[in-house]
Amino acid sequence: MQVVLEASGLEKVYLSGDNKTHAVREMSLSIGSGESVAITGPSGCGKTTLINLLGLVIRPTQGQLLIDSVDSATLTPKQRARHRNQVFGYVVQDFALIEDLTAYHNVEIPLLYRQKRGRAKDKKGLILAALDQVGLKGKEFVKAKNLSGGERQRVAIARAIVNSPRVILADEPTGSLDSKSAKEIMGLLHSLVHAGKTLVLVTHDQALADQCSRQIRMADGMAVNS
Amino acid sequence: MNQARFALRDVGRNLAAVILFIAMLAFTAAFLDEYINDALLFQDVLTQINRVQEHRIVNFAVIHPQQLLIKAEMEDLLAEVLQDEAGYSAVIKLQNQAPRLAELGLTCYYGFGQLSQLYGLDPAGLRDPQVPFTVLIGANVRGLGVGDTVTLGDKFSKNIEVPVAGRLPRYASFLEGGTHINYLDESILVLTDYPSWQSFHLRDTGILLQSICFVDRSEEEVHAFVAGVEEYSSFKIRPKDFNQEIGETAALFRDSAVTNIILHSLTFILVAAALISNLLMLMERNLREYAIHRLYGATLGDLAKRILFYLSFIVLPAFAIGYWQMRKNHPFQQVTPYTLRVIGALAVLTVVIAAVYPLLKLKKQDISVDLRRE
Numbered sequence: 001m002q003v004v005l006e007a008s009g010l011e012k013v014y015l016s017g018d019n020k021t022h023a024v025r026e027m028s029l030s031i032g033s034g035e036s037v038a039i040t041g042p043s044g045c046g047k048t049t050l051i052n053l054l055g056l057v058i059r060p061t062q063g064q065l066l067i068d069s070v071d072s073a074t075l076t077p078k079q080r081a082r083h084r085n086q087v088f089g090y091v092v093q094d095f096a097l098i099e100d101l102t103a104y105h106n107v108e109i110p111l112l113y114r115q116k117r118g119r120a121k122d123k124k125g126l127i128l129a130a131l132d133q134v135g136l137k138g139k140e141f142v143k144a145k146n147l148s149g150g151e152r153q154r155v156a157i158a159r160a161i162v163n164s165p166r167v168i169l170a171d172e173p174t175g176s177l178d179s180k181s182a183k184e185i186m187g188l189l190h191s192l193v194h195a196g197k198t199l200v201l202v203t204h205d206q207a208l209a210d211q212c213s214r215q216i217r218m219a220d221g222m223a224v225n226s
Numbered sequence: 227m228n229q230a231r232f233a234l235r236d237v238g239r240n241l242a243a244v245i246l247f248i249a250m251l252a253f254t255a256a257f258l259d260e261y262i263n264d265a266l267l268f269q270d271v272l273t274q275i276n277r278v279q280e281h282r283i284v285n286f287a288v289i290h291p292q293q294l295l296i297k298a299e300m301e302d303l304l305a306e307v308l309q310d311e312a313g314y315s316a317v318i319k320l321q322n323q324a325p326r327l328a329e330l331g332l333t334c335y336y337g338f339g340q341l342s343q344l345y346g347l348d349p350a351g352l353r354d355p356q357v358p359f360t361v362l363i364g365a366n367v368r369g370l371g372v373g374d375t376v377t378l379g380d381k382f383s384k385n386i387e388v389p390v391a392g393r394l395p396r397y398a399s400f401l402e403g404g405t406h407i408n409y410l411d412e413s414i415l416v417l418t419d420y421p422s423w424q425s426f427h428l429r430d431t432g433i434l435l436q437s438i439c440f441v442d443r444s445e446e447e448v449h450a451f452v453a454g455v456e457e458y459s460s461f462k463i464r465p466k467d468f469n470q471e472i473g474e475t476a477a478l479f480r481d482s483a484v485t486n487i488i489l490h491s492l493t494f495i496l497v498a499a500a501l502i503s504n505l506l507m508l509m510e511r512n513l514r515e516y517a518i519h520r521l522y523g524a525t526l527g528d529l530a531k532r533i534l535f536y537l538s539f540i541v542l543p544a545f546a547i548g549y550w551q552m553r554k555n556h557p558f559q560q561v562t563p564y565t566l567r568v569i570g571a572l573a574v575l576t577v578v579i580a581a582v583y584p585l586l587k588l589k590k591q592d593i594s595v596d597l598r599r600e
């Protein structure tokens with residue numbers, strides 16, 4: 001199995017005024033291609049911070065992160081942006097939708113920054129297929145602000161998968177869904193894993209975590225008996 | 227083009243402010259040509275003054291008599307004093323005098339003696355001292371070309387057909403009376419000398435005395451001339467230091483050009499500052515959206531494009547409107563390529579200046595923090 005992400009001694013310290021928050025500490029892990037990894041732990045233990053570190057959204061205070069065996073510290077800002085576009089697909093904890101854009105146009109965003117721009121028709125097909133996969137057929141042209149919580153979450157998932165990323169970083173992707181919808185979405189995510197994608201899933205739900213091939217339990221920024 | 231689309235959306239969400247800025251910028255841009263012209267004018271005045279300052283030049287203040295009295299000897303005096311082309315220059319304007327020129331609405335200047343040398347009006351050396359009249363046409367004259375013949379003279383004098391010998395350089399000019407710059411781009415200049423003029427035209431001694439400049443002559447010659455004029459006519463003339471006068475003129479031009487340019491720059495800076503603060507407000511509102519775009523692969527360059535497009539959507543229409551207004555204010559003024567280039571450069575400069583600070587701010591953005599904004 002090929003290693004996609006390899007962290008050693010990752011640390012993230014937030015400084016706000018005199019306050020120092022050690023959000024992630026001594027984090028070493030290795031995630032292989034095709035794995036599904038659940039990150040669990042109490043609120044505020046650093047799960048979102050970790051997933052942001054892995055996804056090149058923030059820079060570590062210390063430690064090393066290899067992506068496909070390349071030290072992420074050596075990537076230029078442009079390469080980091082390209083990785084965010086091609087390697088990773090993010091589902092952000094509170095969705096991060098652009099409220100006055102339609103579902104369609106929110107899902108379009110990753111495709112705007114593709115290197116090889118496909119033809120417009122192909123783009124449209126990808127967006128509609130992604131929305132269909134998350135069960136939003138018929139809601140494509142409703143503005144994000146007019147969608148329900150569950151629908152917004154589905155738009156966020158469609159946006160994360162539309163550009164066929166190799167690694168899906170999902171932060172509580174089913175938090176706003178009822179159990180039936182959550183099951184559908186998890187079914188979708190796991191089908192992507194079967195198709196060879198890598199999944200890093202942050203969740204409070206032990207049942208969902210148990211479906212993953214591996215779990216990392218966090219407490220106070222550290223991994224405990226993973 | 228995607229970023230242009232998003233910039234257009236930003237314009238839409240910010241429409242009232244955008245319209246206000248377009249109006250403000252258009253208003254300042256509408257006066258740009260006056261400042262550009264001022265700067266141009268100043269440049270030209272300086273060039274001409276520098277040329278003239280290489281010589282000692284004396285011109286005359288003329289007191290016109292109540293009763294005009296000119297003795298026959300006056301003619302001899304003028305003929306004698308003005309026989310050497312090198313020693314004097316003069317220019318006389320005869321509005322629409324010759325029939326063909328009247329038709330074309332062209333002003334005709336007769337330049338004597340050293341005029342073309344003093345002001346660099348004949349760089350190609352087309353004036354032939356053997357030929358009594360050399361006709362040059364202004365750079366912008368239409369309907370008349372080199373080789374065409376023009377009729378000089380009027381109903382009171384002999385008429386004479388003269389071919390156009392060449393064109394004057396663009397912005398060809400001379401200084402009138404030491405205080406005024408006169409452009410010849412839309413005029414005709416006839417280079418001649420006093421004897422040819424005298425043999426051919428009416429002799430208005432008053433106008434001639436007013437426009438004569440002595441070039442590098444001794445004080446004795448000047449005093450002899452002054453005494454002669456008073457003896458042979460009822461005119462009284464007083465020599466003036468032309469060099470000093472144009473020195474003062476240059477200072478005046480410089481002061482007015484500098485004041486105008488400073489005032490205009492200040493207005494521009496104020497508008498630019500307002501534009502920057504508007505942009506910062508827009509960015510503040512857009513930070514979350516920028517973060518979302520960056521999370522899915524936008525580079526800072528992509529966002530910079532979006533901001534530059536947004537600014538262009540304000541600045542370019544504003545300058546276009548300003549330019550259109552400027553043309554309406556001065557419909558007869560020639561648009562020089564220079565004016566257009568300066569306006570274009572200023573438009574680009576405005577965009578760049580307004581963009582620098584906001585872009586530097588964007589560079590510091592923390593995606594994860596801005597994702598959580600509401």
Ligand SMILES: Nc1ncnc2c1ncn2[C@@H]1O[C@H](COP(=O)(O)OP(=O)(O)OP(=O)(O)O)[C@@H](O)[C@H]1O
Binds near residue numbers: 014042
């Ligand atoms: N930008 C920041 N500046 C300062 N402190 C931060 C910042 N982001 C997170 N923190 C702090 O870091 C710690 C970890 O936060 P994080 O969001 O990673 O937790 P979490 O495990 O995702 O929690 P939750 O389950 O509630 O989402 C918290 O104490 C949080 O207050």
Ligand SMILES: [Mg+2]
Binds near residue numbers: 047
């Ligand atoms: Mg979190």
